[in-house]
Amino acid sequence: MTPDLTDEQRAFAAAVADFCHREAGTREQRDALAPDGGRHSQPLYRKMADLGYLGAGLPEAYGGSGGGAVELCLFLEETGKALAPIGGFATSIIVAGAYERFGTEEQKKQILGGIAAGAVESISMSEPGAGSDVAALSCRAEERDGEWLINGQKTWCSNAHIADHILLVARTSGSGHQGLTMFNVPTDAPGLTIRGIDTMGGKEVNDLYFTDCVLPTSAVVGEVGNGWKQLMAGLNFERLVLAALMLGTAERAFDDTLAYVKERTQFGRPIGTFQALRHRLADLATELTCVKLLVYQTAELVDANPGTLFPREASMAKLKATEFAKAMALEGMQMMGGYGYATEYGMEQILRASVISTVYGGTSEIQRDIIGKTYGL
Structure with a gap:
């Protein structure tokens, strides 16, 4: 199940996915782009900037595409799913929101224009x-x-x-x-x-x-x-950004696990046909669909209500997406056995990326506290 997207939005997501597949579709390509444990490739980032991808969610006046939260989530989901080494984008787009809301015109031109052109913030x-x-x-x-x-x-x-x-x-x-x-x-x-x-x-x-x-x-x-109030105005947007990124990461973990259990044969049959794994994959697929709907429902709320804060929905999206991404990576590693631990297959990379996601941008404990407070607790 996918969100109710326009043809233009679907075309944008498909273009980003195709670009990532061509430029960073293999572990060898990604390692060459960002060697020695790096998470960001500036040459790849610049290519995305030249194609206008980094302007998703930025105003046209500063070099952006004028898209909203949905377009931004599509970009984050697809690049997260592709494991594209552009680790600088998430912090950059989070920073952009603060400058867009509170920066001077000169600061907006410098920072927002810079991000659209390939700068990291x-x-x-x-x-x-x-x-x-x-x-x-x-x-x-x-x-x-x-x-x-x-x-x-x-x-x-x-x-x-x-x-x-x-x-x-x-x-x-x-x-x-x-x-x-x-x-x-x-x-x-x-x-x-x-x-x-x-x-x-x-x-x-x-x-x-x-x-x-x-x-x-x-x-x-x-x-x-007034920095505290300014921070609060942007934290909900930050949580949506991180939720969309981890949605894509979780999708990659699920896809890689599914492909493996279909191909790996033990006791004369693919291991995915055993009920123990088949039922686990069914549960994970259901959870993944729930995460996707929650993320895009929140994005649609943001686009439909400019300037409105959604602390409950944003915290729910961040909590659910990050916790599921971590759980999905752990399940994937378990089902893949020793191969899940090997760098060749990439599940260990997904696990490393997802484990920390429940800490940065507000821990899962903080998200639960925020959600509880929105219910008067």
């Missing part, structure tokens, strides 16, 4: 002592002589090492949720050190160290001291 919130508790942020920005001076440490910053800019959330006054401000920080800014963190998922996250990093007043995004 990043966002930094987490700190060693502040993860889910954003109110505990301590990285400080002080205004001095008409400039901003940034000092402190950030961590788990995805794609900072390949980004042109970092959307930094720092404390400018007060405590708790009050007094947070967003800044547009070039990654080559003096006083900023970016240091990679090795993870089982590859090279994608970083520690950031700010030591007397000087920014002009024009680096402020939105209003000084």
Whole structure:
């Protein structure tokens, strides 16, 4: 079962899928594009930009296609399903929303136009002592002589090492949720050190160290001291982005598992014909359909109600898609046996990508808490 798409939307999804198949359809192609554990290939990314794909969901005034959340989800689903090494896109499109809502015209041209043309952008919130508790942020920005001076440490910053800019959330006054401000920080800014963190998922996250990093007043995004409200305006969109990406990842895990159990023969017959596996695949197919409908129903709500927040639906989509992607990858590895563990077949790559998805962008526990609160609990 698929969402109710227009012919134009279906053609767009098919074009993205075909491109990914040609350019990154094999493990060998993907390894060549992003070697040594990399998750992002800038040459592939630029090709997508030249075809207009990275503008999905961006305004036409800044080089985008003018599409909405549905088109964006189609792009994320297809590239996730293809395991396309364009890890910089998710953070870039999440950052784009903040600039579109709160940035100056000059910032919009720089950031939104840059993303459509193939630039990678990043966002930094987490700190060693502040993860889910954003109110505990301590990285400080002080205004001095008409400039901003940034000092402190950030961590788990995805794609900072390949980004042109970092959307930094720092404390400018007060405590708790009050007094947070967003800044547009070039990654080559003096006083900023970016240091990679090795993870089982590859090279994608970083520690950031700010030591007397000087920014002009024009680096402020939105209003000084209003960063918390600005963050809240974008987190629901971020969760939809991650849900669509993990939907595609889960579909790839399901497709690879299904193909394997149809071909692998034991005891004189394909292993998928044994009831133990046949019933498990039936359950997984049903769950996958539910995830897809939930993601696109949320996207349709976003498109039909511009500016409206959907905390319940967005958190449900993120929770369901990421938890299912992780469960699907684990099931796939189990059904494929030793081959599921081998890099040749790719299921281990899917597992590494999906396990962390229940943590970033708000953990599954935080999503459940948000959903519960929307019911008055």
